[in-house]
Amino acid sequence: MKVIRNAYDLRKAVDRFVDQAKITDVHTHLFTPDFGDLLLWGIDELITYHYLIAETMRWLDMPYEKFWSLSKTEQADLIWDTLFIKNSPYSEACRGVLTVLEKLGLDVAGRDLASYRNFFRGMTIREYIDMVLEISKVETLVMTNDPFEDAERSVWLTSYKGDPRFKAALRIDPLLNDWSNKYSRLKEWGYDVEEKLNGKTLSEIRRFLNDWIDRMEPVYMAASLPPTFKVPEESARSIIVEECIIPVSRERDIPFAMMIGVKKLVNPGLKLAGDSVGKSDINTVEYLCSKYPHNKFLVTMLARENQHELCVAARKFRNLLVFGCWWFLNNPSLVEEMTRMRFELLGVSVIPQHSDARVLDQLIYKWEHSRRIIARVLYEKYRDILDTGWVIREDEIRRDVDKLFGGNFWSFLKMKF
Ligand code: HDL
Numbered sequence: 569m570k571v572i573r574n575a576y577d578l579r580k581a582v583d584r585f586v587d588q589a590k591i592t593d594v595h596t597h598l599f600t601p602d603f604g605d606l607l608l609w610g611i612d613e614l615i616t617y618h619y620l621i622a623e624t625m626r627w628l629d630m631p632y633e634k635f636w637s638l639s640k641t642e643q644a645d646l647i648w649d650t651l652f653i654k655n656s657p658y659s660e661a662c663r664g665v666l667t668v669l670e671k672l673g674l675d676v677a678g679r680d681l682a683s684y685r686n687f688f689r690g691m692t693i694r695e696y697i698d699m700v701l702e703i704s705k706v707e708t709l710v711m712t713n714d715p716f717e718d719a720e721r722s723v724w725l726t727s728y729k730g731d732p733r734f735k736a737a738l739r740i741d742p743l744l745n746d747w748s749n750k751y752s753r754l755k756e757w758g759y760d761v762e763e764k765l766n767g768k769t770l771s772e773i774r775r776f777l778n779d780w781i782d783r784m785e786p787v788y789m790a791a792s793l794p795p796t797f798k799v800p801e802e803s804a805r806s807i808i809v810e811e812c813i814i815p816v817s818r819e820r821d822i823p824f825a826m827m828i829g830v831k832k833l834v835n836p837g838l839k840l841a842g843d844s845v846g847k848s849d850i851n852t853v854e855y856l857c858s859k860y861p862h863n864k865f866l867v868t869m870l871a872r873e874n875q876h877e878l879c880v881a882a883r884k885f886r887n888l889l890v891f892g893c894w895w896f897l898n899n900p901s902l903v904e905e906m907t908r909m910r911f912e913l914l915g916v917s918v919i920p921q922h923s924d925a926r927v928l929d930q931l932i933y934k935w936e937h938s939r940r941i942i943a944r945v946l947y948e949k950y951r952d953i954l955d956t957g958w959v960i961r962e963d964e965i966r967r968d969v970d971k972l973f974g975g976n977f978w979s980f981l982k983m984k985f
Pocket residue numbers: 597712792827840843894895924926
């Protein structure tokens with residue numbers, strides 16, 4: 569394998585291996601075709617992604633209800649006109665739409681929404697899945713699978729066949745964040761629970777988790793958690809985490825993915841676009857990693873202010889794997905800042921990005937944009953050590969890149985602490 573001794577060869581090698589990297593996307597909201605319309609795809613879904621709705625509503629004084637009463641096509645037409653024609657589409661969410669059109673080989677300069685819609689006419693979802701995975705080089709992606717979502721649960725219980733490229737993740741927000749309203753659902757499903765978290769109820773919650781792990785074969789259990797997320801504390805959430813999630817996670821050797829910092833529905837009128845962000849308590853992450861050294865934790869935090877302390881926590885706990893630039897952090901300026909910080913504090917032992925894609929097409933832009941930034945930062949970090957006289961072999965760059973874009977995740981799943 570070639571030895572790299574100069575910056576020009578280094579830049580070419582890093583760009584080549586990053587461009588070639590086969591990605592494991594550890595967090596998405598995508599679904600196999602088994603789930604029908606739950607899998608969003610195509611130009612109108614892309615344009616009505618909730619990030620663009622939030623940005624559009626800043627320009628409009630129409631009542632939210634009026635917007636929501638429009639058809640999907642009417643919503644897309646309004647968003648297109650507002651964000652792409654009446655204003656320049658350089659926000660990350662808008663730019664992403666343009667990158668998708670570009671990578672699909674469409675006439676971006678033409679600004680002809682009708683022609684973009686024509687591209688999708690006659691396309692089947694299976695054809696488009698293959699096309700998008702081919703362009704984005706996403707080899708494997710992790711879904712978000714919530715047994716409390718009726719439309720989704722029925723597929724799991726009746727017709728799910730799956731696709732080896734799509735892995736499941738057992739998402740349990742309702743169990744943790746809304747126990748008093750959601751325990752009755754477990755009762756409905758045959759679990760002998762009551763609101764009071766007595767021994768029997770805790771045992772039945774563990775049975776519920778095990779049943780869904782048997783059914784979904786998830787690569788991890790996950791929950792999005794508020795800035796106030798705290799363990800230990802006298803709350804149903806804290807008790808369920810310690811008495812149910814932690815023991816089942818260890819027994820079944822399935823990491824618990826904590827996605828911390830979401831302030832739900834600060835503006836309910838915006839629906840899915842109405843959530844915000846809050847600084848969270850790193851002490852809870854440190855408490856869990858420290859008290860449960862045999863458990864594995866995947867963690868991403870939503871506030872920029874939490875990123876440095878999360879990196880430091882990962883230096884202290886090998887059972888903590890940091891992942892992604894999540895949601896309001898998935899913008900070039902913050903992806904660069906976080907990736908630089910992580911590479912400097914954690915070296916190769918991090919998952920720098922996930923897409924969080926809700927619309928299949930987004931895999932194309934979210935990964936195109938992130939690859940470019942990760943490649944640039946990685947090149948600079950290699951350049952710094954090259955300048956000391958260290959020589960880098962091409963196979964070492966490929967090795968590191970493969971770890972960053974998926975290998976670290978799969979190795980973490982296999983580790984036994
Ligand atoms: O909770 C989550 O997984 C978040 O990613 C939310 O789904 C959020 O609405 C989102 O789409 N972020 O990108």
